[in-house]
Amino acid sequence: MQFTATTLPEAIKSLFEINHYRVEGPLQIHGAEIDLVARNLSDPFAAPVYIEATVEYVDNDKYGKDVGKLAMIAEIEPDAKRLIVSSSGFTLPVKERAAKTRIMTMTYDELFASFEKFERYISLFSGETEEAAVLEALSNIYEEPYFDDHHGKDLATAYLDEWKAAEKDSKGWLVITGEYGTGKTALTKILQYRWLKEYKANPQLPLPLRLELREFTKQFDARGLLHHFLDSNNLGHVSVDFVLSLIKSGRAILLLDGYDEMAQYLHARERRTCLEALAELSTGGAKGILTSRPNYFTEAEELQVFEILYSSFQQGQLLLTKDSKSVLEQEKQVDDLLEQFIDRYERSLSDLSHEQTVALISRVLDHDEEGKIAVLNLLKRIFRSIEGNDALSLSGKPVIVSYLLDVVEELKSSSSNQLSDGITEWQVYRLIVDQLMMRDFKRCPDILPAARRDFLRKVAMFLSKRENALIDQNSFKDLISKEFKKELGRLPPEARSHHLEKLFADLRASATLTRSTRHEVEGWKFSHNSLREYLVAEYLLAGLQQKDIVLERVPISDAMRIFVASIDSDSKNDFLKSMTALWQNSNSKMDRGKGQLLTLLWEGLLSIFQKEQDPAALCLKAVASEPPQLQHIELDKLELSSERHPAALKGANFNSSTLYGIKFSSAKLDGANFTDCTIEGCNFSYADLNNATFSRSLLIDCDITGASLDNADFTGVHHTDITVVIDEKGARKVLDGKNAIGYLRYRGAKTDQVENLYVLKNHQDFPVVDKILVKLAEHPIRQRIGLEQRGAARQDVTLAKSFMLFLEQNKLVAVCKNRKELVEVTDKGREIINLYSKSDTVPEAILQFFE
Template sequence: MLPEEAESAVAELFRLNGYDVTGPLMVKSASVDLKAERIGDPFAGPVFIEVTTEKVDATKLGKDLTKYYACNEQHPGCAFVIVSTNGFTQSVRERAPARVELLTYETLASRFEKFHPYQRAVLSEGDLAQELLRLADVYEPPQFDFGTRLEPALATLHSWVEDETTGPGWLIVVGEYGTGKTALTQMLLRELMQKNKSDPRCPIPVRIELRDFTKQFDVASLLHKFLDDNNLSHVPLHFFESLISRGRVVLLLDGYDEMAQYMHLLERRVCLETLAQLGRHGAKGILTSRPNYFSEAEELRVLETLYSSLEETGIAAVEYAKEAALDQLFERQFVDRSERRLQDLDRAQTEALVARKLSGDPDKSAVVLGLLNKVSRPSDEGARLLGGKPVIISYLVDLADQLSEQPTGPAAASGMDSVTEYQCYRLIVDQLMLRDRRRSPGMPVESRRRFLHRMALRLSNSDISLFNESDFMDLINLEFRARLERLPQSEREGDRQTLYADLRSSATLTRVTTGGKEGWRFSHNSLREFLVVEYLLSSLQAGKAPNP
């Protein structure tokens, strides 16, 4: 770094943190590089700063102390900082007066990184720290599928964060519902924060739940929400952005699919632009999503829609060129992206997780594993097992605890053994419906379940392999006819689109591409089969003929 670059970098650091910076200036015939004064604080004294790219020895210190005495005479009690990009000799550190601070540029920058409240909230104090501690006690690390091999997910993400050769950009983690994407980012947050606490040179992890954003956002609103939610309102936004661009922050953004489902194409385009801009300079980020929600086809469809509108409106060539440049940015950040696919737990991992969650109780563990066997039929692809999902394991462990609260010992095991396969699936689907209810409280559980019953029945027809948008709309028109007819004509299409976005994101469904066509189906055959059986039984009990 050249002397003028170092001086400019120091001045910018103070400006980003709310200081008015001037210099060089003369103080009682002494030339001082910089003077920084806190904006809006009339009681704060000035900070005088000398910047050098040399290693400060006794001779250099003597010259700077002359400047310090001149500044202190004119402004008694002022702060005086010597910033060196190459450090200080030991004799200089021993001789420097108490009011003169000796700082490298990195040390000065870290002084402004006031993330201690967030660090304590993650590691030691409050509900979040306790939640992460409980998770760490039972966590079973999943694996990424690299095609010909499997690799530990957490270790892979740590390596990617620390590997300087990968450069800025996004690593996209995809996985089905319940595979532990959220838990993975929570564990990564905790472990990266522990590294940052031990060595402040390590990047600061910033975890943001995108599911909290149901409307389009820009960089400022995204980062403001994080700062406000984590007691970091004292950190200036521009300084925070500079940390991101300098690679001092690693971004962990969880739940892209849960955010995107509520947005129209152009709204998603704005959000994609924001994410692309965040990863444009020096930032690294990890983004999670269910499979194919963050697909190349969807991103390019956003751009195709945008360009069509540009051509129709006859926008100026210069604006079109800007959008073409943005297209290249999207392609670099998202289409030609790094992606890792999260796997369900295998048998050994499942057994280990059950044992930890049940504190080593062998009777309960045996029964839970027995129940998991009942729901472990293969998916359509023949590989994924419903019983290998951490969320399903948690549901059945909770069932074990509930049943054991009444009888104890062998009686409890006997009660759990009596749970049929049908009852086990019903428990799982009930919990998934509650999960959807928490995400979307405006949709009654009964309405979602009825829709999924009819969808499961239609998908059981051998001629239908998936539900596309048209299929969704047809069934929405049928199932929600009364609701739509109560609305004015001008509002019906908007409500229909809202229902479509909500229902297609149900926890039991997944988005797939088959034979060149995109659509949705149940993530496991067993879930579809259960919903069909449940619908047929309910129809028979009500004395009604099933209506596909």
């Protein structure tokens, strides 16, 4: 790092300040100037540090100049610490002389390193600890994955090593996406392990800081994120400001794993707040990696919701307060970060190739030929059906490979090889869970496999709640008491406690669970997120089959939908019949479970009708009659219609439902009922919404580009409860509040009353007319050619001339007597134009032009 005589003291001062010191200087002390004096704010009794800063290489001559001042300090304050900081270094004789007089000598890098107190964190993951041993074992068997996307095919760890070593002006943040089970978490753990070892050997390299975002189920800011990291890794003594400085200077790299696992609990605006924290961390020379399942960084509704507002502000099209400008600048920063993520630096992690899979299995089962054959024979039959009659092999999905390796002994002795070809994800996960249950049964025959499975389903539900990153001991025992109530109730009171402890010891040791020791409270979670998701899906479907509908709400993830969609055709038809029966049940208590089940089953049920012309409409008709009765339910991220398959949903009833991310694109929704709904992030582009009712609904970030809105009823929708998005000449435009109400009204919808300006501004001629009136309000005498041919008038000179003629004919402006090239606002015109410029009302005299 290059310093000047000015920047070095500033850097030293900043370094001490972010580590809780108050720094003054330069100071005159008994006629001598001391560059800096630092006092520890955390310890008022600590000795001050007197600092001399120099960019020169300190030899005996230079040292002699500084030592006099510092020697005087020793006489005045014997306990004071004295420090010379040189950005260029010291000769050996100087260092020896200084040490004898108790004067510290450091380069800036050495001073910086003295504040880097991360030994506990480094030792935890690279020393003689259980955590380090786990990482070492993973590293020993790790099969290097590839990135395979439009950027090319690259060995992931090699690419990331090069990225880490690249100059600061290269790619700052990377988003690594991959479907469930592609090894995103394993990749971040390998990077943490390897990069920590490199850092131990060379502290000049960046320090990897790994965080699991699943632990954040509420929106966070940058400081909260780092506080959590420090607290979780016994680094409470390290200043958050110091860590921020490490990140922004490129001396630390953030490894943020599982954005999707956090985002599934948050709505769009909450996710943007979290991304704002990442934007704050991405400034300067910062580098970071963020992993996620796909589709969390590609929704245009979320990514660009403020883009048009910012553009309008930059172009002077909006008059904003200082606070509003600040908000927009802040939102633009988030959008810039997202654009960087999406457009430039997203890498896609692929499954292992066949050769890699064989190599991994051969390495792990080096001395078990029978096990190797059993696993490979099973893997080669695992497929996922994709569009048409094609199938996608899943033999290289790391999570499936790792689970089959985990149950290899059971596979060798089981009937798994009798399964037919074309094993689906649902079948292989069921097989894995079956084998793990049998392993636990052999270890502890007191709990039958079915009872253990039922209990673990409840644990999976518990861990799917946004507030539960793990299940602690008390919650675990409470769940046992509830699920084994009858068994415990049959025992005498004095034996219940002992039996509860016995059940706790056995169930917490289940092969599907893993213990977490990196939290303030010890707890348990599933060994892989997909296992939890499978058990939740199994639990919800079991409730449907047994007519005992689960009413607890949990997020339905993409992996859960994929699992269920892979169920065999006969089972799907059975579930369709069960859903039809459920919809015919008039018990309102079931409404909470209906929407959750439809969200989970949608892709699977839709596949039954995939050969039909309108599969979505037929599927909804089969489940919820015609027109579909979908009231009082909650649906999330369903594609009910698309341009390719527009759905005929005329008269569909969504009354009082909550709809998140539903795609109604090109749907025929004439007369549909969306009264009293909460509708967020839904796509109604090019849909037929004529005569549809949205009364008293809350609409947030809904795309209505090209939608037909004749006689659509939006009465009772307050202007504070609506934000819509439209595409205007290829650019996204966000309309909120009265602007949104005015747009709907202009397009033929019924709304509550709104000032006519908000309606009229949607007229294609409005920008030209508005600009002329604004210019005349600013200055009553104007050049005619400027009003008719410059600025906004250039969009349509003929229109501008026509409007000027209209103003002249209605005696609102007049040609100046002595200068024919000028026009002047008349007394009549001044009253009308001032009214226009100072209110949201367009005077009747101006309206006549548009009429």
